[in-house]
Amino acid sequence: MSDASPRPVPGQVPVLRLGDVLLVTLQGDLHDSTAQQLQQDLAETISRTGVRGVLIDISGVEIVDSFLGRVLAEIAAQAKLLAARTVVAGMRPAVAITLVELGLTLPGLSTALSTEAGMRLLTQHSPVPGAGGPRQESP
Amino acid sequence: MHTAAGVEACLPIRSDMDLVWVRQHVRQAAALLGFGLVEQTKLITAASELARNTLVHGGGGQMEATRVSSGGAQGLRLSFSDEGPGIADLDLALSDGYTSGGGLGMGLSGARRLVHEFDIDSTPGAGTTVRVTCWVAQPPRPREEA
Numbered sequence: 001m002s003d004a005s006p007r008p009v010p011g012q013v014p015v016l017r018l019g020d021v022l023l024v025t026l027q028g029d030l031h032d033s034t035a036q037q038l039q040q041d042l043a044e045t046i047s048r049t050g051v052r053g054v055l056i057d058i059s060g061v062e063i064v065d066s067f068l069g070r071v072l073a074e075i076a077a078q079a080k081l082l083a084a085r086t087v088v089a090g091m092r093p094a095v096a097i098t099l100v101e102l103g104l105t106l107p108g109l110s111t112a113l114s115t116e117a118g119m120r121l122l123t124q125h126s127p128v129p130g131a132g133g134p135r136q137e138s139p
Numbered sequence: 140m141h142t143a144a145g146v147e148a149c150l151p152i153r154s155d156m157d158l159v160w161v162r163q164h165v166r167q168a169a170a171l172l173g174f175g176l177v178e179q180t181k182l183i184t185a186a187s188e189l190a191r192n193t194l195v196h197g198g199g200g201q202m203e204a205t206r207v208s209s210g211g212a213q214g215l216r217l218s219f220s221d222e223g224p225g226i227a228d229l230d231l232a233l234s235d236g237y238t239s240g241g242g243l244g245m246g247l248s249g250a251r252r253l254v255h256e257f258d259i260d261s262t263p264g265a266g267t268t269v270r271v272t273c274w275v276a277q278p279p280r281p282r283e284e285a
């Protein structure tokens with residue numbers, strides 16, 4: 001809102017691999033279809049590369065509505081099933097305030113204030129909760 | 140007034156691309172009217188929820204943005220309308236977590252919390268109009284609790 005608003009960019013969000021972590025930087029105003037495409041791409045990339053972490057930098061995102069919030073939560077859930085942890089980093093304060101008022105607290109998401117802090121979280125050698133051993137779904 | 144040009148508009152809501160334009164317009168209009176960053180963010184988020192409902196549930200429609208003033212206060216009014224199926228039970232639609240599709244059901248009830256004034260006009264079989272207003276700095280009347 002301070003700088004000139006970027007033109008909406010349909011298409012792809014670049015996914016970068018840094019060792020054991022996939023780094024995704026979201027910027028500006030995302031199309032619904034771009035967010036959904038990213039969700040699919042991430043599942044495929046995690047399963048192909050076997051990375052243990054996904055770091056999503058949203059410091060350049062001005063609003064998160066229930067659609068994008070749900071996409072982020074689903075990315076984290078599917079990553080967990082694929083034995084990877086997800087951290088959402090850099091949420092703007094105004095976005096956090098708005099999400100809570102909207103009623104979307106996204107309890108399943110791990111967050112960090114910066115990408116550096118997020119990266120530290122993901123590269124600590126703690127076991128992935130719920131993805132370490134054989135799982136059994138209760139009926 | 141010189142800001143009216145950038146504030147007042149009528150935008151179509153027919154695709155997810157249009158949702159991006161709606162958000163951009165609301166962002167620009169709110170900035171021109173002098174809304175603070177948090178209020179801008181709330182307003183854009185509410186607009187995004189309501190425009191998506193117009194698209195997904197109403198089968199498409201439009202958003203009209205107008206500048207309003209009352210007792211010296213300046214505000215932005217956004218009106219989302221469609222000619223879709225309408226909402227049979229408004230109380231149900233406005234409750235947290237209610238969705239008739241695969242959503243989270245937070246859009247309508249959440250948007251209501253994000254603005255100062257909120258009203259819905261819906262006729263089953265004829266369509267839905269949701270109108271929201273936000274006032275810069277001081278709302279002229281206390282905000283209603285949902």
Ligand SMILES: Nc1ncnc2c1ncn2[C@@H]1O[C@H](COP(=O)(O)OP(=O)(O)OP(=O)(O)O)[C@@H](O)[C@H]1O
Nearest residue numbers: 192196197225232238239242243244245246247267
């Ligand atoms: N413009 C509309 N026309 C017809 N029905 C609507 C309209 N807007 C909302 N509704 C109804 O109200 C319900 C609640 O809307 P709400 O935005 O809260 O949830 P949702 O759109 O289903 O999910 P979410 O927005 O969380 O993704 C919808 O499921 C739909 O049945």
Ligand SMILES: [Mg+2]
Nearest residue numbers: 192242246247
């Ligand atoms: Mg909705």
